[in-house]
Amino acid sequence: MKNQPPKSPRNIRSNPVTSPIKPGFIGNTGLGLALVATAVAFSGCKPANLVSAVDTGGAAEAVYVPPGQYDEFYNIVSGGFSGNVSVYGLPSGRLFRQIPVFSQFPECGWGYSEETRPMLNTSHGQLPWDDTHHITLSMTKGEHDGRYAFINSNNTPRVARISLKTFRTEEIIEIPNSAGNHSSPFITENTEYIVAGTRFGVPRSDEGSNPDVPIDSYKENFKSTISFIKMEPDTGRLSIAFQIELPGIDLDLARAGKGKSHGWFFFSCYNSELAHTLLEVNAAQKDKDLITAVNWKKCEEYIAAGKGRKSKTRYAHNVWDEHTHSGTSTIETEVTVLNPLELKDIVYFMPCPKSPHGCDTDPTGNYIVGSGKLAAVLPVFSFDKIQAAIAGQKFDGDFQGIPVLKYEEVLHGEVQKPGLGPLHTEFDDKGFAYTSMFVSSEIVKWNVETLQVVDRIPTYYSVGHLCVPGGPTAKPHGKYVIAYNKITKDRYLPTGPELTQSAQLIDISGEKMKMLLDFPTVGEPHYAEAIPASLVSPNSVKFFPIEENKHPHVTKSEKDARVVREGKTVRVYMTAMRSHFAPDLIEGVQLGDEVYFHVTNLEQDWDVPHGFVIKGSQNAELLIMPGETQTLKWTADRVGVVPFYCTDFCSALHQEMQGYLRVSPEGSATPLKYGVGDTITTAPAAAAATPAAAAATPAPALAPATPAPAPATPAPAPATPTPGPGTPAPTPATPALAAPEAN
Template sequence: MQRLLKQSLVVTASLLALGTASLASSDLQTIMKERKLTEKDVLAAAKTYQPSGRKDEFVVFSSGGQSGQILVYGVPSMRIYKYIGVFTPEPWQGYGFDDDSKKVLRQGDIRGREINWGDTHHPNFTEKNGEYVGDYLFINDKANPRIAVVNLHDFETTQIVVNPIMKSEHGGSFVTPNTEYVIEASQYAAPLDHQYHPIEEYEAVFRGAVTLWKFDYAKGKIDEKASFSLEFPPYMQDLSDAGKGESFGWAFTNSFNSEMYTGGIEKGLPPFEAGMSRNDTDYMHVYNWQMLEKLAQDPKNYKIYHGHRVISIEAAVKAGALFLIPEPKSPHGVDVSPDGRYIVVGGKLDTHASVYDFRKIKQLIDKKEFIGADPYGIPILDMKKTLHGQVELGLGPLHHTYDAQDGIIYTSLYVDSQIVKWDYKNLKVLDRVNVHYNIGHLDSMEGKSAKPKGKYALALDKLSIDRFNPVGPLHPQNHQLIDIGGPKMELIYDLPIPLGEPHDVISIAADKLKPQVTYPMGTNSRTGKQHEAMTLAGQERVERKGNEVKIYGTLIRSHINPEHVTVNKGDKVTFYLTNLERAQDETHGFAVSGYNVHASVEPGKTVAVTFTADEEGVFPYYCTEFCSALHLEMMGYLYVKDPKKKYESVKELKLQKMSKEQLESEYKKVIATNKATDDVIQSVVKFLKDKNYAKYPKVKSLVEDALDQYGKIGEVKAKADESYKKGDVNGAILWEYQVWQYMVKTADVGLRAKNNLAKELATPMKPAAQKGEEAYLKGGCNGCHVIGQVSSGPDLTGVLSRHENAEKWVFDFIKNPASKYEEDYVKTMINYFNLRMPNQHMNDQEIKDIIEYLKWIDENAGLF
């Protein structure tokens, strides 16, 4: 015992990083004594501890139950990584708050009713040859029969499809071996026509069903038009699994209530739970989806319900595509072995797990050897003749998962609160471990794929009772990690889950997931395509059409452009925002105070938020993600004014309170400002005239617009001069302010005209320089650098002449800015602009192209 303790102390001292080699084992013993830890506890900690920066071997996706979301965590660390908004708005991601995610969420509305919650149950990955592929994830909603598609390239929900015939479901979402179809089975029988029918018509009109959703792998979307369903009797269908290997092409769905009992506790009848468990057996549905796929092509085999094809029981039976096999009463799990030969079923009200042999099933089908048919004409196979055998496991066997070792399976026991390890080929129990408490689903790593990994198992316990600090009557769920790598199973970690009732999980080797860390510039994350409103640096603008105002803005550390937006009360306002960052993890958020909008804008992403400006006032908008040292300064103002009201200028009131001397000083100041502004305008006008701007239609149009604004100045200036002559200095100042407004508008349009003309006059860009300009804009460089003038960063004109071996210096600086931070020149720039050049993660070719663009700028320096 002492030797084991010493070994564990040595291992743990290393794995837990408790100190250096000089750490005495007595220090660890002291900690163990103070915290009442055994060597078993310390070894368990060592198995799950991940030093900072070390990544998990497996990633787990858990249903979020009533939260309508998905939870992502790592194994063995059990660290929670992320919640994924699916059927429910999720504010951090802006899911359900920005326009594009709202469109996805609204795909889940049912018969015109907005649905904003879900009860997520069974996540499953895309598969190839029965092996998990980390491209897409599917998850179902039990409460509102729906299936969602999550794109694992960015962990965002991209599609929700509503089942057109079901009123509830539990048996989704299970995937055929090459992701041909996603299987969704109904739960509580209901009329498929969505009409009222009394319960007395249960057997005649109420039905179950299984839907086969066709998945278009290339598009990453379910093809609703190519999907179809199979009518089932009104037995309450439950879980499903698709065959693989020798059972490829077949699928299996179990059920309860073969009695077709209809309850009536309010009438003094026995409740559902009594009447639905009278029979000794229920039915496993066995159906051939490849045959059904062909039947769905012929209208004589199906009926149309709500635009959806439903193959009739009669057509499926006639084609030899649908059969029933008795199974232990109230079954809750049906799981196909990795090789596809065996199907294991657990009955909640039985103590046994039943192992069916697909070879025997197929032989009976081929020989048409049946023991009869159910009331709907479906052939029934003999249970004993299809069984490989049964094993007594304990009370309440529910679900199963497989081990990497051939023939080994793990089963959850709800009543006994245990996991049992057993051999389903040789039909013997090998080991069992207690869990806390009342386990439902379980999972071993990739345990339901064609190639399970083993190593760890997860117990999804429904109750935690006394396991954690009390947090009120609503207790967390408990996910427990179990080491299954040795001869005995060992419980090594408890993870309280405070998010709904996580119903089921699925795990995948972390190296199979290849998510992108940034988006290509301007991506709409919900479609994967370029957003129609992608805005690059320099393209920011506000467009008004009637009462619709569209703001095309950008986000980059640490400012939102534009910073001031004025709209009228009642306007429909849309902000389109593009994150110009290229560095990973430089996410920005966007919220407008009081208007219930939020967006998460990851690097390269474009989002839209739309709202009606129905409240007058001044509303700050800001970045919600702490993105830099100047995060708090990353903000702007939305001004909402009532067009029916006349506003009294506070500045005007201030002027009225000024003394004569103060007014004269203010007048001289505004006159000087206007002269300086006009000097800028005149220099631009001279440039435009000298370069014959009228030869270029686009430039000419801008100049005409500018001159139109400038032409209004004379009349206003005359009023200002007249007021001054009369001694009304206050009035003169106000009119001069109006002169300045027209000048600013003129200068804005004139400078754009100048930049456009400069482009026309400049030497033609070589292809490399064109690519360089594109990289410069998409990289967000223009967010800090304005060619020809100092802005948030230095003017880049002439940058290639400022340094010895300049091209290499610039290349190295763009490649790794931090490598230059300590150089005197860069230090000076950092101190002056109070900003550091960020690493935008340009590749080598992009940097070379940008240098060619900078050369082109220097060639045409006089034009900018």
């Protein structure tokens, strides 16, 4: 009954059936069901304009990027439950890359290699998979600067910073006193702060425990927090500057003020009922929930004046070093908390109809749009009026001791009946807003000043987030809106119960929105931003200079390639260069040895990674970028000869890039022997393993080469005291890469 999407114009022309059904047909017809049904059945439901549906009306040309040419925009797209991020080109919709962030990713060994594992460390240990939500791109003066992307992990609260030079995750900071880090990672206009608001209220104490309290004591014992994460402008390094403690409302989404409202931050929330069970019903009782307006400049003043309260906690702070090609994980132990019940001018609530979800500020910074997902109107608040209402004390009582501003005093106006299930709003450069409507499956375009709906376009199906290039900034690039849909069903060839989620590219350059393209996404496209390629691509790193490689186990030339025994640990200092490994012949490894392959890719050429894998690898493979060192840990679990090879097709003789490792019985007299071609070295017998040596030598996974790690140091050691705002994050105290095992 449903028309299959036409596969080609030829298919359409071969179908002679045209339909008598015209728009308005049903509305003008009575209940002559049998007749209608007969007519419809025979017509096959073909719409009258089916042929025009393949006459693309210029859509094909609009999205066509000829082979070898570039897209105009990068589209940095959240992978949702996949825990990672994907990078597309627009307008083509081509997928370029997946960037692993919070989930192990076999394609490049993220979270498997010894160097990357600390990046997934948390106060709960190393976590292999989390749930990402929102992308934010760094800004300077309210405009995209092309430096970083940020994304949150929702389940075990964290915020990550991704370099747009390397398209790699460089830093992950855990958020304490939070659960369900949904209201994150939105940023201020100069990327001074990245925020993280908790979706779940949680019981907390200043002693660092998660108190054991009855769940039905929610209203008394559960609190929500908003964390302000400071970014050092030069290095990008993150630190938690302060947390604001709030009643146990469920913080949902947020946007910073900009322009005139710079210095303020706005957070939507639901569950102002403070319900703790069956929120589907119990958090939908009130006609209005709340938007939380935070004066963060004022918060900074209080922090500087020492008004914050020190609170003990534990959270991991993981940093990637581009020179050691390694991550380190440090456990931090303290945050500074601000209490709005004492500091009465840092937080105000604004009533907002029915479970507001999106909370978006327009490019001027004067308007804040609250999208009550169960509301029949879309309220637009005025920053000027908010300021006037605060100055004039126009309060409608308080909520849990925090003043609530009068709705009508802060309201610019309401968009009446915009659609059903409004979720998110983005803006163009012409004064229009675009709001996604989940329930009515459409994007609605409206005028921010006049609040009139001017156009609407259906999406396929159930749009969630949407993205206008530069849409959340002070200077939107306009041109497109992209719908990221939650439901796919029949949009593509079916692939069983699990379907890719669809994105749709819509042209907004004209008066009417126009659908151009439909493309599949990875995981769930839970928000995205798009940025002109010209702001990003010139900075893209092509390789890592080998002379700058400070990995503790780097091998900078083939002549330095070697195998070293340290008790039961064997370290293979290996190089990879088209088209062989050095060494590619290794003997003298014994059953039960832990072998670390520290593989350095000596290439200094763009797009020539090498891979490494050895048979029986219990962990993963390596993928090593030019100039980089990565480590695979492997245990010799049986006697015999084991092959290894390059997994990334590097050259015409990629297939020849292979080698052997011989495993002898424990205590065997086989000497340590290694090399490549005619250059074979046999290590002195004294270096061979003895049980005594094995017991005496500590074998940290990948400690810095100098000085030798002291075995007495517990790992991970608590960090030096948490820095105050504005000071750099502490130097990691933990031996590199030892943290995950220790947790």
